[in-house]
Amino acid sequence: MLTLFDYNVSRVNFLLICLVPLMIILSIAFRTNVDNLHENDLIVEHSNKTSINYNLKFDPKLNGLRKYCSFLDDIEIGDEDTFNYCGYNLQLNKIIILIRHGDRGPLKNVRNLEKIPCNRTHLYEVNRLNDERTFGISTLLSKFIARSSVYNSSFLGAVLMSDGCTPGLLTKFGLSQHLKLGSLLNRVYRPKLNMDSDLPNLVKQIRINTTPYPRTIQSALAFLYGFFNETNNLNVFDLSSMNYHQFSSVYFCDYHNTHEYCFHNCTEMEELQKKIYNTFSYDHDKNFTKMIKQVENIIEPNNVSNPIGSYKRSIVSIFDTLNSFICHQEQLPCQQNTADDDNNKCIEMENVEQIFTFINDLGHKLMHSEDQHRISWMQSYGFLLNIIDTIKSTEKLSIFSGHDLTIHSLATVIGFVERNIPPYASRFMNPSSSSSSSSSSSINNEKLLRIIYNGNDVTETFPLCNSIVNDEQFNDDENCIQFDHQILIKLTSLENFIHTKFVEHYLFENC
Ligand SMILES: *[C@@H]1O[C@H](CO)[C@@H](O)[C@H](O)[C@H]1NC(C)=O
Ligand SMILES: *[C@@H]1O[C@H](CO)[C@@H](O)[C@H](O)[C@H]1NC(C)=O
Ligand SMILES: *[C@@H]1O[C@H](CO)[C@@H](O)[C@H](O)[C@H]1NC(C)=O
Ligand SMILES: *[C@@H]1O[C@H](CO)[C@@H](O)[C@H](O)[C@H]1NC(C)=O
Ligand SMILES: *[C@@H]1O[C@H](CO)[C@@H](O)[C@H](O)[C@H]1NC(C)=O
Ligand SMILES: *[C@@H]1O[C@H](CO)[C@@H](O)[C@H](O)[C@H]1NC(C)=O
Ligand SMILES: *[C@@H]1O[C@H](CO)[C@@H](O)[C@H](O)[C@H]1NC(C)=O
Numbered sequence: 001m002l003t004l005f006d007y008n009v010s011r012v013n014f015l016l017i018c019l020v021p022l023m024i025i026l027s028i029a030f031r032t033n034v035d036n037l038h039e040n041d042l043i044v045e046h047s048n049k050t051s052i053n054y055n056l057k058f059d060p061k062l063n064g065l066r067k068y069c070s071f072l073d074d075i076e077i078g079d080e081d082t083f084n085y086c087g088y089n090l091q092l093n094k095i096i097i098l099i100r101h102g103d104r105g106p107l108k109n110v111r112n113l114e115k116i117p118c119n120r121t122h123l124y125e126v127n128r129l130n131d132e133r134t135f136g137i138s139t140l141l142s143k144f145i146a147r148s149s150v151y152n153s154s155f156l157g158a159v160l161m162s163d164g165c166t167p168g169l170l171t172k173f174g175l176s177q178h179l180k181l182g183s184l185l186n187r188v189y190r191p192k193l194n195m196d197s198d199l200p201n202l203v204k205q206i207r208i209n210t211t212p213y214p215r216t217i218q219s220a221l222a223f224l225y226g227f228f229n230e231t232n233n234l235n236v237f238d239l240s241s242m243n244y245h246q247f248s249s250v251y252f253c254d255y256h257n258t259h260e261y262c263f264h265n266c267t268e269m270e271e272l273q274k275k276i277y278n279t280f281s282y283d284h285d286k287n288f289t290k291m292i293k294q295v296e297n298i299i300e301p302n303n304v305s306n307p308i309g310s311y312k313r314s315i316v317s318i319f320d321t322l323n324s325f326i327c328h329q330e331q332l333p334c335q336q337n338t339a340d341d342d343n344n345k346c347i348e349m350e351n352v353e354q355i356f357t358f359i360n361d362l363g364h365k366l367m368h369s370e371d372q373h374r375i376s377w378m379q380s381y382g383f384l385l386n387i388i389d390t391i392k393s394t395e396k397l398s399i400f401s402g403h404d405l406t407i408h409s410l411a412t413v414i415g416f417v418e419r420n421i422p423p424y425a426s427r428f429m430n431p432s433s434s435s436s437s438s439s440s441s442s443i444n445n446e447k448l449l450r451i452i453y454n455g456n457d458v459t460e461t462f463p464l465c466n467s468i469v470n471d472e473q474f475n476d477d478e479n480c481i482q483f484d485h486q487i488l489i490k491l492t493s494l495e496n497f498i499h500t501k502f503v504e505h506y507l508f509e510n511c
Contacts, residue, residue, distance in 0.1 A: 052331045054349040062349075065356060068423045069103070069327035071122055072134045075180050075425065078455020080188045088483045090433040090448065092192045096390050098400045098428040099181070100407055101219040102174025105165040106324040108317055109301045110333075117328050118165030121173045137226075140179045141172065144225050151237035165324070170215040173328070175222045177425035182226025189431070190227070193396045202232050205396040207243040209386075211250050211403065219425075220401035227397070243395065250403045253382030261382030266511035272375050279369075280315055280362060291354065292318065295347055298335050316421070319359055322352050327424070363419035367412075376412035377505035383410065384498045391432055391447060391491060413501070414451065416458040428453050432491070448481060448488035460487045464497055 056066045067074070085092050105118055123138045165171070196202045208224070210216040217239075224236040235241075247254050253262040263269050282288050296313065299321050313321070325332050334346035366372040383406070390398045400406070407422040429452045434445065451459045459465060465480035465487050479493030 052329060054326075054332075056326065056329065061353070064360070064420070065323070065326060065352065068323065068421070070177055070423045070425045072137065072176055072180055075177060075184065076455065077184050077188055079452050079457040080185065080429070080431075080455065082457065083450065083483075083486045085192065085433050090483075092189070092431055092433045093447070094391070094396045094398065094432055095185075095189055095193065096387060096398045096400070096430040096432070097185075097223075098402060098407060098410065098430075099178065099219060099223060100404055100422050100424060100426040101170060101213070101215040101401060102177040102222070102425045103171050103327055104174055104215050104424075105167050105169050105171065106321040107168050108313060108321060109167055110299045110321050110324070111301050112333060113165055113167070113301070116165040116324050116330055118171040118173070118324070120328050121176050122329075123176060134180060136183070137176050137180050140183070140226060140229065141176050143230075144175060144179060144222060145172075147225075148221070148237055151235070168213070168215065170218045171328075174215070174424065175218065178219045178222035179226035181425060181427060182223040183229060184226075186227045186229065195396050197232055199232055199234065202234060203242055205394075207245070207390070207393070207395045207398040208239065208401070209245050209247060209252060209399065210401045211247055211252075211406075213403075216401040216403070217246075220399050223399060223401070249382075250405050251379045251383055251409060252386055252400055252402065252406065253379065255382045255385045261385065263378055263508075263511045266378075266508055268508040268511060269375065269378055272371055276366070276369070276371055276375065277314075279365060282315065282358065288354065288358065291351055294345065295322070295351055295355075298333050298345065298347055315355065315358065315362075319352075319355050319421075322347065322355065326352065360420055363417075363421075367417045367419060373412060374505045376409040377502055378508075378511075379405075379409040380413050381498075381502050384413070384502075387430070388491075388495055388498070391430075391449070411453070414458075414461075415463045416451070416453055416461045418453075423454070426454055433488070447491035449491060449494060450486070450488055457486075459489060462489055464493050465489060 054062065056062050056069070057071070105113070105116070110116075121138075121141065123134070123141070195205050206224070208220050210220050221236050221239075224234075228234045228236065248259070249262050251262070253259070255261050282292070292315070295318060299318070322332065324330075332347040332349065332352070383400075404422045404426070407426055407428055408418055410428065411418045411422075430449055431452070432447055432449045434447050449459070450457065451462065459480075462480070478490075479497070480487050480489050482488075
């Protein structure tokens with residue numbers, strides 16, 4: 001997330017702001033008190049014979065996978081709340097937040113899809129943890145579902161919430177994640193943002209951007225519903241009366257209604273993408289290849305005539321499918337009973353861990369790949385231009401509701417590289433502020449930004465901030481400014497950086 005601060009703020013506003021701590025970010029922090037529970041409390045019975053044989057919440061080996069699922073009690077405020085803007089005569093002007101949609105059904109069909117309990121919200125388990133905040137989410141969820149079916153839902157992509165598991169559709173768990181995120185960020189940022197209480201003015205202070213997929217629209221609505229919790233009579237379902245923009249691309253690359261920066265017909269970019277996909281290959285590792293074949297055999301839907309081949313999934317897609325079982329705490333699938341029962345193979349947790357490790361290692365390789373950087377710059381440039389415009393706009397809360405791909409590309413260019421697939425309901429915030437005093441002429445009226453990813457302040461990973469001189473505050477020549485332990489980026493530096501770096505990475509003559 002990016003935040004901007006404006007310097008010319010009245011004293012009164014300034015004081016109000018100081019009453020509440022500022023920060024934005026989605027974080028997925030882990031509770032430390034979970035071991036008070038009895039393990040058996042969380043083991044779910046699935047049939048008269050079996051219960052799931054892994055425990056995501058208690059097995060430290062599975063922390064990475066658990067993080068990916070973003071269980072409600074793992075969604076917590078992190079660094080959003082660590083910087084006292086007021087203490088440095090800064091005013092928080094706005095927050096820009098990029099979210100990944102919440103939990104969804106697997107993108108590709110899978111055998112026994114209907115057996116995945118996609119409607120399991122985990123709210124019941126959380127209530128047992130006596131987590132008051134999360135408890136409030138069940139109320140909010142029922143209200144959200146009731147309201148959304150009352151309002152004309154053509155903007156929900158004409159897709160209502162269903163109890164079952166449908167490929168690519170947001171689940172109730174996914175809704176709950178964003179309701180909780182919205183309500184947590186409300187506590188941290190709403191008071192600092194000093195938003196208008198008058199409905200027509202409030203509406204003008206909000207902007208919603210989504211991709212064309214129902215899951216991103218529904219996630220944005222859930223976030224807003226959690227953030228505003230029906231205050232000010234704001235009807236988040238009436239998107240037609242809000243500043244709502246639907247982008248055509250998952251990268252938010254349309255800029256000023258042109259596709260110029262989406263590089264749709266760029267063959268060089270396609271070639272490069274193919275080259276990157278080739279690094280996903282695991283053919284050289286015979287054992288791994290064999291294991292993947294077995295997994296594919298188990299998860300492919302029954303009605304596919306020539307499964308492997310016509311239905312070949314990428315390794316990321318296989319991971320995605322298996323995670324639908326894991327994140328809904330369902331038993332991993334087994335080969336259907338054929339003629340002889342001895343052949344009744346099941347996917348083991350160990351297989352999922354191997355796949356997860358493979359994807360992590362891949363992420364590590366890509367992190368250092370010049371090709372990956374080049375393509376990320378191409379993909380993100382239009383979005384970066386949109387972000388700069390948003391920073392300069394008067395809106396106080398701007399949401400971009402996107403995908404793991406959106407976050408991954410942006411993280412690559414901003415310097416914070418997400419090694420894994422960004423978890424569901426990931427948040428990337430950019431609170432911006434400006435200075436309100438003349439304590440330093442050099443930053444007067446300068447907009448300053450902070451970047452927070454899933455509760456971690458990652459501003460200092462921004463390439464321009466690497467060399468900041470620690471003991472010299474308010475240095476005119478710096479691109480970044482340090483306030484004790486907090487580094488903020490100057491908007492002008494960010495703009496220069498984007499334009500220079502894009503030109504450096506833009507090597508495609510015909511695009
Ligand atoms: C579950 O119980 C039913 C009836 O008792 C039985 O027919 C079925 O085979 C059992 N299922 C498993 C998986 O043991
Ligand atoms: C989830 O769906 C199943 C079957 O589709 C249904 O039996 C169950 O009651 C639903 N659970 C909730 C919490 O809605
Ligand atoms: C929403 O607002 C109600 C009424 O003010 C409050 O009781 C409830 O805790 C809020 N919910 C959340 C999740 O903040
Ligand atoms: C919802 O809105 C669409 C487009 O504005 C309209 O065609 C449709 O009739 C409306 N449906 C209801 C139930 O109001
Ligand atoms: C891409 O090129 C094809 C044929 O050259 C053209 O029909 C299509 O409109 C182009 N797409 C975009 C998004 O420019
Ligand atoms: C592959 O599996 C075989 C038999 O299970 C084992 O002996 C061999 O060491 C494995 N190879 C690798 C590279 O792990
Ligand atoms: C297989 O079944 C799914 C869901 O029942 C359906 O969407 C899909 O089109 C079917 N595929 C084939 C090849 O029949």
